[in-house]
Amino acid sequence: xxxxxxxxxxxxxxxxxxxxxxxxxxxxxxxxxxxxxxxxxxxxxxxxxxxxxxxxxxxxxxxxxxxxxxxxxxxxxxxxxxxxxxxxxxxxxxxxxxxxxxxxxxxxxxxxxxxxxxxxxxxxxxxxxxxxxxxxxxxxxxxxxxxxxxxxxxxxxxxxxxxxxxxxx
Numbered sequence: 630x631x632x633x634x635x636x637x638x639x640x641x642x643x644x645x646x647x648x649x650x651x652x653x654x655x656x657x658x659x660x661x662x663x664x665x666x667x668x669x670x671x672x673x674x675x676x677x678x679x680x681x682x683x684x685x686x687x688x689x690x691x692x693x694x695x696x697x698x699x700x701x702x703x704x705x706x707x708x709x710x711x712x713x714x715x716x717x718x719x720x721x722x723x724x725x726x727x728x729x730x731x732x733x734x735x736x737x738x739x740x741x742x743x744x745x746x747x748x749x750x751x752x753x754x755x756x757x758x759x760x761x762x763x764x765x766x767x768x769x770x771x772x773x774x775x776x777x778x779x780x781x782x783x784x785x786x787x788x789x790x791x792x793x794x795x796x797x798x
Contacts, residue, residue, distance in 0.1 A: 634683075634715060635718060635719075635722075637675050637679070638672055638676065638722050638723060639722055641671055642722045643726065645726040646727070646730040649665065649727050649729075650729075652664055652730075653730055653732065658793055658794065658797050662790070665727050665790075668726075669720070669723060669724070669727075672719045672720060672723040673720070675719060676715045676716040676719040676720070677716070679715045679719075680712045680716065683708055683712055683715070684712060687708045688705060690704070690708060691705045691708065703764070706765070707765065710769065714768070717776045717778075717779045721741070721775055721778040724782040724783055724785075724786050725741070727786060728782065728785060731793075733785070736785055737782055737785060740782055740785065743781075744777045744778035744781065745774050745778070748770075748773065748777055749774025750770070750774075753766060753770030753771060756769060
């Protein structure tokens with residue numbers, strides 16, 4: 630389900646990449662910032678809408694996949710983690726799209742590689758295998774990786790914005 634919902638923010642990210650690259654090519658700093666801000670506002674609004682939908686329809690979503698009451702209860706609990714996932718995943722993919730439009734791809738690749746493979750995955754394995762947290766641990770680790778990626782990519786975007794301000798004035 631989160632994969633299907635992810636199609637919305639990744640579509641916005643693709644559009645942002647194109648729109649940002651056009652403004653970047655024009656060296657139009659004001660328009661570039663306007664597109665970035667508008668895209669990120671839409672990202673948050675879409676994520677909040679998805680989060681509200683998940684929250685309101687948790688019982689129906691869980692029941693759509695199983696008739697077993699224990700599975701439904703566990704699924705409803707795990708769907709709470711999907712709420713945070715929506716916001717941070719939407720944010721990081723759209724900031725990455727903005728950076729891609731600014732021809733900045735190498736550093737964002739290393740940031741996401743670090744956050745997913747060196748933070749989220751090992752943390753998830755640890756929490757699932759060596760604690761009593763269970764499946765929640767993997768979701769917690771995934772959200773941690775996405776949160777860290779969101780922060781680091783946003784810092785990279787701020788750095789690039791300052792660099793362009795200096796270059797283009």
